[in-house]
Amino acid sequence: MTDSKRLAVVGAGAVGGSVVELAADYGHSVVAFADSSSAVVDDDGIDTGTALDRKASEGHVGDGDPQDALAADYDVLVEATPTTLGDAHPGFSHLRTALERDRHVVLANKGPVAERYADVRDLERDSQGRVRFEATVGGAIPIVSTVEDLSPSHVTAARGVLNGTANFILSRMAAEGIDYEHVLAEAQDLGVAEADPTFDVEGTDAALKCVILANVLSEGEREFTLEDAEVEGITNVPGSALELAAEDGRTIRLVGEATRDGIRVGPRLVPQNAALAVTGTRNIVQLETDHAGQLNLSGRGAGGPETASAVLGDVGRLE
Amino acid sequence: MTDSKRLAVVGAGAVGGSVVELAADYGHSVVAFADSSSAVVDDDGIDTGTALDRKASEGHVGDGDPQDALAADYDVLVEATPTTLGDAHPGFSHLRTALERDRHVVLANKGPVAERYADVRDLERDSQGRVRFEATVGGAIPIVSTVEDLSPSHVTAARGVLNGTANFILSRMAAEGIDYEHVLAEAQDLGVAEADPTFDVEGTDAALKCVILANVLSEGEREFTLEDAEVEGITNVPGSALELAAEDGRTIRLVGEATRDGIRVGPRLVPQNAALAVTGTRNIVQLETDHAGQLNLSGRGAGGPETASAVLGDVGRLE
Structure with missing residues (x-):
C-alpha cells in the first residue's frame, strides 16, 4: 500500500484541478492549493470541492496569498503551473523552495526539467526531497x-x-x-x-x-x-x-x-x-x-x- | 542508482542463463547458479562465462549440489525453473526457502503466482523479503x-x-x-x-x-x-x-x-x-x-x- 501523503498543489488549470479532485481517491490529502492570485491552506486537508467550485464560479481558489501554499506543511509539492521557457520561472523557484525545505516535488510543468535539468538535479542532490516528472512526457503513459x-x-x-x-x-x-x-x-x-x-x-x-x-x-x-x-x-x-x-x-x-x-x-x-x-x-x-x-x-x-x-x-x- | 545485489539464479534455461550473462551489465553479481542436477557457488561471484560454457558443453553448470545454491549467501533468489501447475513445486519450495531466510525472490516461473498466490503473499507477509514477478507476464513488457x-x-x-x-x-x-x-x-x-x-x-x-x-x-x-x-x-x-x-x-x-x-x-x-x-x-x-x-x-x-x-x-x- 502507498503511504498517504499531504500535497500542496500549485496551479489550478486542468491538471492541478484534477490532482486536487482525485487525490483522495489515491489515498492522499491536499493541504494547500494555489492559483496565480490566491490560495487555500488547511493542515487538516482543504475542502477540495469548495475550492474547485470557487475556482469555477469566482475564478480563484480561496482568500489566501499564493505564497501561503508554498509555506504550508506538505510532504509533496505538485507543480502544475504553465510551462515556461528560459529560466523556467515561476515553476523553477517553486521547486527550489520545496527542495530547500527537504520536501518532494512532482512536476506537471515541463520547464524545470526541459530548460534547467542540471540545476534541478543539483538542488535535488542537496535535499532530502526527490523530484519526479512522469506527467511532463506523454500524459497518462508511464514513459519516464x-x-x-x-x-x-x-x-x-x-x-x-x-x-x-x-x-x-x-x-x-x-x-x-x-x-x-x-x-x-x-x-x-x-x-x-x-x-x-x-x-x-x-x-x-x-x-x-x-x-x-x-x-x-x-x-x-x-x-x-x-x-x-x-x-x-x-x-x-x-x-x-x-x-x-x-x-x-x-x-x-x-x-x-x-x-x-x-x-x-x-x-x-x-x-x-x-x-x-x-x-x-x-x-x-x-x-x-x-x-x-x-x-x-x-x-x-x-x-x-x-x-x-x-x-x-x-x-x-x-x- | 540501483544498489548492487548478490543473485542466486535457480534454473539454467534460456531465461536463467540470460540473467547470469547480463547480471553484471545491470550492476549485480551472481553468487550461485543451479540447474536441476548441479550448482556452482562462490561468495565472491561465480565465473559466469565458465558456468555458461560448461552448461552448453557438458550439460551442467558446476560440480555442486543444486541445494547449495539455495543455501548460498544471496540477496535475491531468481527463480527461473520451468513453470509447473498444481502445487507449483519445485518453484514454490525455492520461494519459501528464500522468504523464510528473509531474502527477496524474483520469479520468472509463473507457477507460484498463478497457482498459489495467497500462499506466496502469506509467506511474504512474514518475511523481510519481497516477491516480484514482472517476467511472468509479457516477457520484456513492463505490465505488472x-x-x-x-x-x-x-x-x-x-x-x-x-x-x-x-x-x-x-x-x-x-x-x-x-x-x-x-x-x-x-x-x-x-x-x-x-x-x-x-x-x-x-x-x-x-x-x-x-x-x-x-x-x-x-x-x-x-x-x-x-x-x-x-x-x-x-x-x-x-x-x-x-x-x-x-x-x-x-x-x-x-x-x-x-x-x-x-x-x-x-x-x-x-x-x-x-x-x-x-x-x-x-x-x-x-x-x-x-x-x-x-x-x-x-x-x-x-x-x-x-x-x-x-x-x-x-x-x-x-x-
Missing part, C-alpha cells in the same frame, strides 16, 4: 518510470508521437483530404487546439518532451535544453503530401526522437499500419533497448484526469 | 509494474495477446492462407513452437498470465488459479475463418482478459488495424483504467535476454 525501471543506460533511443493537437490535425487532414488551416479551425472549435496553437503545431511542445527524455537518457552526462533540439512543425505540410503518402500506404506524423546525442522533431513518413501511426489525440513512445528489443507504450497524452493520474502515480512512487 | 504504479484499484481490466507462439501461428495462417497443422510444423522448424506445443496452442500459457494479472488486480480480495479461467485454444480455428475475417477487415487473435471477476482466453475477431492485431511473436496488453483511459503496452513477450531484462528490472526495484 519505464525508462527508470529499464535503467537509462539500457535504453538507446526514445521515439514517438508526443503532441496530441498536431496528431489530431494530421489525422484529420489525412482522413478528410482537407488542408491545414481548415482542420486547425475545426480543432480550435473542438477545444483540441488552443486559440494560439504555436506551441503545438510548431513542434515546441513535442521538442520539450524529447529534451526531457534526452536528459533522462543522459543521466547527467550531458544537459539538453530546447536550444539543442532540431525542430520542424507541421504548418508547412500540404494536404497533397498526405495524399501522396496515402497512395503509397503511408501517412505523415510529427515524430520526435531523443538519444544521448541529440533531439530531432519533424514531420515523418510512416507506414499507415505502423505503431507510430496513432490517430487523433493519442500519443505513443517507442523505446529502443539493448537487451529487450523495442517497447511501445501508447495512451492518452493529455487531459486533466489522465495527466493527474501520472502525477499521482509519481506521488505513489515516493518514499 | 505499470499496474503497480497506477495502483491495481485504478485498473479495471487487462486484455491482451500474451502468447507469442499462438500469435505467430495465427499471423502466418492469415498471411499465407494455410492451415493450422502446416503453420505449426513451420513454427516448430523455426523453434517458435515446442515439439509439444500444447501449453501454448491450447491457451494454457496465456491463461496463466491472465490468472497472475487477475491476482494482481484483486489485491488479495480473491485468489485465482488456472481452474478459474475459461480457456479455449487455437487448434480448432480453421484457415477459412481467417479468410472470412479478412474479407471484413478483421483477423483472429488469441485474446486473454483478466478482471477482478474472472479470466477468459480464446480466439477473438479483432480489426486488422487494431492495436490487438500484433503480428508474429510480439505481445500486447491493454490496461483499462478509471482516470487515465486505455494504456497499450507492447513488445517482445518471450526470449532469454528480453525476459532476463524484466527479471533484472525487478531486481532494480527491490530496496
Whole structure:
C-alpha cells in the first residue's frame, strides 16, 4: 500500500484541478492549493470541492496569498503551473523552495526539467526531497518510470508521437483530404487546439518532451535544453503530401526522437499500419533497448484526469 | 542508482542463463547458479562465462549440489525453473526457502503466482523479503509494474495477446492462407513452437498470465488459479475463418482478459488495424483504467535476454 501523503498543489488549470479532485481517491490529502492570485491552506486537508467550485464560479481558489501554499506543511509539492521557457520561472523557484525545505516535488510543468535539468538535479542532490516528472512526457503513459525501471543506460533511443493537437490535425487532414488551416479551425472549435496553437503545431511542445527524455537518457552526462533540439512543425505540410503518402500506404506524423546525442522533431513518413501511426489525440513512445528489443507504450497524452493520474502515480512512487 | 545485489539464479534455461550473462551489465553479481542436477557457488561471484560454457558443453553448470545454491549467501533468489501447475513445486519450495531466510525472490516461473498466490503473499507477509514477478507476464513488457504504479484499484481490466507462439501461428495462417497443422510444423522448424506445443496452442500459457494479472488486480480480495479461467485454444480455428475475417477487415487473435471477476482466453475477431492485431511473436496488453483511459503496452513477450531484462528490472526495484 502507498503511504498517504499531504500535497500542496500549485496551479489550478486542468491538471492541478484534477490532482486536487482525485487525490483522495489515491489515498492522499491536499493541504494547500494555489492559483496565480490566491490560495487555500488547511493542515487538516482543504475542502477540495469548495475550492474547485470557487475556482469555477469566482475564478480563484480561496482568500489566501499564493505564497501561503508554498509555506504550508506538505510532504509533496505538485507543480502544475504553465510551462515556461528560459529560466523556467515561476515553476523553477517553486521547486527550489520545496527542495530547500527537504520536501518532494512532482512536476506537471515541463520547464524545470526541459530548460534547467542540471540545476534541478543539483538542488535535488542537496535535499532530502526527490523530484519526479512522469506527467511532463506523454500524459497518462508511464514513459519516464519505464525508462527508470529499464535503467537509462539500457535504453538507446526514445521515439514517438508526443503532441496530441498536431496528431489530431494530421489525422484529420489525412482522413478528410482537407488542408491545414481548415482542420486547425475545426480543432480550435473542438477545444483540441488552443486559440494560439504555436506551441503545438510548431513542434515546441513535442521538442520539450524529447529534451526531457534526452536528459533522462543522459543521466547527467550531458544537459539538453530546447536550444539543442532540431525542430520542424507541421504548418508547412500540404494536404497533397498526405495524399501522396496515402497512395503509397503511408501517412505523415510529427515524430520526435531523443538519444544521448541529440533531439530531432519533424514531420515523418510512416507506414499507415505502423505503431507510430496513432490517430487523433493519442500519443505513443517507442523505446529502443539493448537487451529487450523495442517497447511501445501508447495512451492518452493529455487531459486533466489522465495527466493527474501520472502525477499521482509519481506521488505513489515516493518514499 | 540501483544498489548492487548478490543473485542466486535457480534454473539454467534460456531465461536463467540470460540473467547470469547480463547480471553484471545491470550492476549485480551472481553468487550461485543451479540447474536441476548441479550448482556452482562462490561468495565472491561465480565465473559466469565458465558456468555458461560448461552448461552448453557438458550439460551442467558446476560440480555442486543444486541445494547449495539455495543455501548460498544471496540477496535475491531468481527463480527461473520451468513453470509447473498444481502445487507449483519445485518453484514454490525455492520461494519459501528464500522468504523464510528473509531474502527477496524474483520469479520468472509463473507457477507460484498463478497457482498459489495467497500462499506466496502469506509467506511474504512474514518475511523481510519481497516477491516480484514482472517476467511472468509479457516477457520484456513492463505490465505488472505499470499496474503497480497506477495502483491495481485504478485498473479495471487487462486484455491482451500474451502468447507469442499462438500469435505467430495465427499471423502466418492469415498471411499465407494455410492451415493450422502446416503453420505449426513451420513454427516448430523455426523453434517458435515446442515439439509439444500444447501449453501454448491450447491457451494454457496465456491463461496463466491472465490468472497472475487477475491476482494482481484483486489485491488479495480473491485468489485465482488456472481452474478459474475459461480457456479455449487455437487448434480448432480453421484457415477459412481467417479468410472470412479478412474479407471484413478483421483477423483472429488469441485474446486473454483478466478482471477482478474472472479470466477468459480464446480466439477473438479483432480489426486488422487494431492495436490487438500484433503480428508474429510480439505481445500486447491493454490496461483499462478509471482516470487515465486505455494504456497499450507492447513488445517482445518471450526470449532469454528480453525476459532476463524484466527479471533484472525487478531486481532494480527491490530496496
